[in-house]
Amino acid sequence: MKFQSLESLRGIAAIMVVLFHCPFVVSGQNTLISNGSLFVDFFFVLSGFVICFAYFERIQAGLPFREFAFLRLGRLFPLHAVLILAWLFYQTTGSSASVPGTDGASFLINLFFLNSYGLEDALYWNYPSWSISAELFAYLTFFLAVTLLRHALSTPVALIISAAAYGLLLIDNPSTIQRSYDLGFLRCLAGFFLGVGVYQLHSRLRFIWATPGTLSEATALLGILALISFPDPAASLELLTILAFSVCVFLFARSDGQIARLLCTEVPAFLGRISYSVYLTHALVFMVVTDVAVQMIGIPSAIIPPPAGQLRLFYITDHALALNAFAILLTLVISATTFRLIEDPCRRLSKALIRPRAPQPARKPAPAQP
Template identity: 35%
Template sequence: MLLDRGTTLGKNVGSASDRFQITNSCQWPEPDMQTLQSTREAPHFVALDSIRGIAALSVVLCHMTWTSVVQSQSYVQNSYLMVDMFFVLSGFVIFYAYGKRISSGLDFSKFMWLRFWRLYPLHFCLLIVSLGIECLKALAQWRFGIVANNPAFSSNNLSSFIGNLFLVQSLHLFNKGTFNEPAWSISVEFYTYILFGILVLLSGSKRVVLIAAACIFGLSLAALVPLSQKGLAHYTYDFGIVRCLAGFFLGVLTFAFYERLRSSNITNSRPRLIGCFPLVAITTFVLFLQLKSPGYSDLAIYFLSAAVILSLALTPSSGPTRLLSTAPFAWLGAISYSIYMVHDSVVWAVNQTLRIVVHAKVIHLPLYETPVLEPHAAVGLGAVVITLILVLIISHFTFVCIEKPFRDWSKSAWPIVRARLLPKTATPN
């Protein structure tokens, strides 16, 4: 997240109980009802939501499987790294929300209950859509003799369906991406949540959590060094968990650094200097994606993502932060998880239209492992625009009809679940 709404803590697209309140205080929130109620009522930091939405749209452009003037841009070709930004952002906001709120088995159960129902319903729906696509491919092959690049039910078979059903499709159990391929990041992030929750539960102090986070980040980054020789884009269903661990726990450390800077009152002592931070960080981030080549340089995405997140969190009054907090960007952030999850199916549908209806030529490009289509320049650009419009419309629908209802239900249903768990977790006098 893949995939919570920036500071609405709880994907990519978060929950009311997870909202990030930017205040002058850097104290950890106490897990009492008064604090939780005030957190729900406080406005969340919209700019980080918006950054997630922009990143999700960048991933959509990156995954389009036909040539166009848009796909020729290095920024778009390198936007596979936006997923690593998702991981850093998730670590930042999840640590704020739950760093001091998982002190018992019941707290851990609530944390995972909310995480599961935040991620899984949309994942399951898109898994069924992907299964339907496989059925359509089989029907087209049987009835019309049309064979897809990836034949029906070849890699997307029963075993990979079960893997996706249990969110283990990206734990190096399969030899390629399966079904709704963007969901690989949801798989690894879910199990990273489990590790984080256990770590906070067992640590007993913030200091121990941060030491452990630093160790996990350091080890994960070291493991990524040999893997990044040909670029991080090649590691999703196999070593994607390492990418997630590195990004998520750097996000944890970034929030701790943010808290330290806020307590030092640096934003008030040097307002002009700090006010320039977001523009510099965002510009550097964009230039990096536009100018870099795949390879070891991919690892810089973690630190650049942390800089962008930190700069926006520190400067709620800066120009870039205010711009990202406007209504259009806020809406984009709200549906960012849906954008990320639904786009693969939309891209597939547009690709088939170009291939079967427009008869676009199939070509091979060095940057793509599978063949891509080469339609007329105007047709390719039009397909990009249509795809973006369809993704936004469908994402709004899935957010309103799937994400939000299940998110709200999970919160309202927790007291009932808690009541059932209490007899099992209560300690005898």
């Protein structure tokens, strides 16, 4: 990835989502972690930025949709398919009552990335995959927008699309934009086109605007932490946080301050590389660890409402820190393995299969026989 500091930030955002999903607590989650689901919107904004960078000119130049779709599915589907089959295997061989989603229709909805369109009444199977389903919808919309609008897909147009999607979410539910199985595709579309607008602005200002430094980087990150740390966030605060995400993406795409340099070091870069694997594997790891811990220790459970208002099941224990740390470490080990064995090879294969063949030199005519 050209923007290394942004990829590292994606890895950190994935860790924040993992912390949000940690099942063990002593009494409850702190506010920063309990609002961690908002970091999914950082993924959406960053995805719009990166996809616009990678594909905008290629689509304008005539990249066929089948190749665009094949590249994106080659990046996303193989690991998703392996993990949902792992869920199915665990459910049919060693599952406990905590395993959600038991019918074939739900399995197919989740397998084929249809789990962000309101077809179900909750998140089932590998529940983080709803956002991948939503991203595929955003990719399709982006391809159509570039094909139809071409150079007219500027920052103002992208922001209009984003605002329209957020508006539809707020009309449906004015209290929050944090949707997943229920209109999650609109949430992604809004953040994605916000990222498209940020990239268009970045590409026009990169030669005429001073490069941000460490102070700008620190201000952006501290602003995000402050916004996410508010208890009981309203929709207006959620939107302000997403706006802060977009400012952060814009700054770090251009910055060379101390924080950006730190993000380009080995550990943050590694987290960025495996962030997709971390995002997709952690739910299954948490479920298995929870089942084992409950059976071995007999940890009691409790329903605790987070700030967004959706009830969640937690397991209360004085060993919460150790159990969560073990589950996260196991997630990182498994994610590094799935990245090396599944995600990266499939991404490379999909690129190789559609890479244009080099033109063959024309054969010279054979000399005439005397």
